[in-house]
Amino acid sequence: MPTREVNYDGIVGPTHHYGGLAPGNLASQRHAHQTSNPRDAALEGLAKMKRVHDLGIPQAVLPPHDRPAIHILRSLGFLGDDAAVLAKARREDPTLLAATASASPMWAANAATISPSADTADRRIHITPANLLHAFHRSLEPDTTATLLRKLLPDESHFAHHPPLPPHARYADEGAANHMRLAPAHDQPGLELFVFGRACDDPIERQPRRHPARQSQQASQAIARRHQLAPNRALLLRQNPDAIDAGAFHNDVVAVSHENVLLHHERAFAETALVSERIRDAYRDLTGNAPVRIEILQDELPLAAAVDSYLFNSQLLTRPDGSIVLLAPIECHEGNRVRACIDRIIADAANPIAAVQYANVRQSMHNGGGPACLRLRIVMTEAEYAAAHPHVMFTASLYEQLTTWVEHHYRDHLTADDLADPALLRESRDALDALTRLLHLGNIYPFQQ
Template sequence: MVKHAVEANLDGLVGPTHNYAGLSWGNVASKSNVNSVANPREAALQGLAKMKQLADRGYVQGVLPPHERPHLPTLRALGFTGNDRQVLEQAASTDPSILAAVSSASAMWTANAATVSPSADTKDHRVHFTPANLSAKFHRSIEHRVTGRALKAIFTDESYFAHHPALPSVSHFGDEGAANHTRLCSRYGEPGVELFVYGQIAFNEQAPAPVKYPARQTLEASRAIARLHGLSDRHAVFAQQNPAAIDAGVFHNDVIAVGNGNCLFYHELAFLEEDRVLAELSDRLTGAALEAVRVSANEVPIEDAVASYLFNSQLLNTPDGMLLAVPGECREVPSVSRYLDQLVKGDGPITSVEVFDVKQSMRNGGGPACLRLRVVLNDEELHAINRGVILTDALYDRLVTWVNAHYRSELDQQDLADPMLLEEVRKALDELTGILGLGSIYDFQL
């Protein structure tokens, strides 16, 4: 019997050390805004406003907490010694690039937090989680342990949820989580097909690969996760990202494609073998025909797709079709704005477009889709999760008050060495775990 299910979106709450360090080679927006002064308070409030807008429309909306930054355990593991103040001073004076890396608020982009397979697809009929090792970038490779703790604190009941450790943190098994994974289905509660997108085959040096920018996801990692999650061959399709797209700044597949239900919205340069990918998806999707919405380079040049983050949008069910929740930058790029106007006039599955202001996140290279982790849950599973993270009017008001009390309105690279910032962060996060009912998940709490 098919169970009723919903797709819950768990957005990352932007952390108090949100800043522009330009740490992500291959992410055009991240590099172009390096050393700008950031506004962590505004960034967090923008993220919360997006969550509230969707919760008000009836979507199940949850919150994932930020990480402790600067991360002193990492600095100590790299040889910086003394008390907290001395560790920060040493890092700032001898290698500020390392201090910037361990201060990144990049965990806000929870599309990279994990890969999630719903119970309708898995052999043991549990929801499976694998935190992404994010091994391609040092500043992100330190996230998966706390991410795993947070997920276990939310999805606690082992009769419903299975948690796997991150894959080995080496380039051969580079894993970027749900940013390179999407699921297509006729209904959320029915078996679907999971699309794993990779940038290179690590054990085949002759295989196609980008030249200018690195490929962050490997086929080997994608296949390992499919095995860990107990997916049959019918439930998994593997597709290589077009190397030309990666070299154009498409560092994750969710910068050039997004799926929901039986709809795949993508740019013509998204996949290396477009025809094969569509054929396999069509063959394995049951209960509904695949609706592929293909955007040509003539309609939207790939440079405009990257600049606007057209595809880094949320695709959501509504009673009248699908809603595309886009960043405001989509209305600032003429080709993209024209395309969106034509899109909603057609007879396709996407019937409406709504703009969300996430400019602070966008300047670091993350749009609406980067900010959320999708988790399909049936009614029993939804009832079994830690309800303290589900956004309600009361929780929203409490989090807004919390942000205003603890976040700075300006932050630049020099501020990262301020020991008062570390104290502010720890005080804020200690309070937040109480608000969300997560228990002790941070290193300073253990």
């Protein structure tokens, strides 16, 4: 295997529900408290993984976290056996129960920031799990994420694992959803783009007015330092506060990069013209060439329509023949203006995007997560791939096994009241116990100890 980008997708967990827990995430707010379908959600995610695998692109899976997080409820004073804890939480603080039952680890783009070995001073892949301070339900993830990533990428001669940044607003970090990379090819040194929404000393006029900015400039700077990136290999960019107010709570809602291609909305970044020059100049200084920049103008696709469709939360993927395919949400096909933008991109010979495919991940989309939200990209050499845990690598056989596993363990509907059902906790843990055996992960969850 040559140096390739491996997509690690989060498996949707058995407690997938619509809690409306994410301020600034318009889809999450719009679908709050509706009935979810965890089985369909997980099967949609697996089908999307199979689509990527069938394109000839390495694909892997990330297991869900243990939910509901009973230990968090107990730490907050809910006592008794599991059934009593769940019942008390539902009665006294249903929002807290929804948060501790969230299946949000499915959005692996928020799991961590990854720098490939081609970029780092010590020639190792550097990994920083996101601390996800913005929302309580997501702040429960970092410890488990760090444990999983160390299990899946265990060889310290290839993988440098860092702890999450300190749990303080100054270092609020949302992971790869605010991180992009441009490079002539995966095995060549690249320019890493760190996109932040706020700085600690921001004047009021630089801040969003409606929704909070999640990623801090200080967090992005710290990750670039700890990942041992030379100054010419890291560029910090400010997200446009208008984009955040329009519902782009992460940069990957308005921009996506892949190899030497940057696809973004006109209003993705603050001071777009200056940012474009900075990216072009930094990339040219590093590689000798200009990147391929595809900008979608506001007049062609208004920011609100871009956010609703999640066009920029598509995946850009290089097939074995070298052509690039856009894997977009099915919602993009259903919107005439969005589909027209995609058709224009595909027809333009000046960029290497040659085809589009559409993925149905509606259950995830209803909570604000498109195809790109579900995956964490890791550029790996042949030796690094060989050192990774092999049993999470996607195959046709694993797809069949995971499909059977979901159909056996997952419910086909879930409401807020169901979150207090002790049977759901048992079902979820039975599912995770079976999954760890299927993926040869050992006892990675506390309840298995």
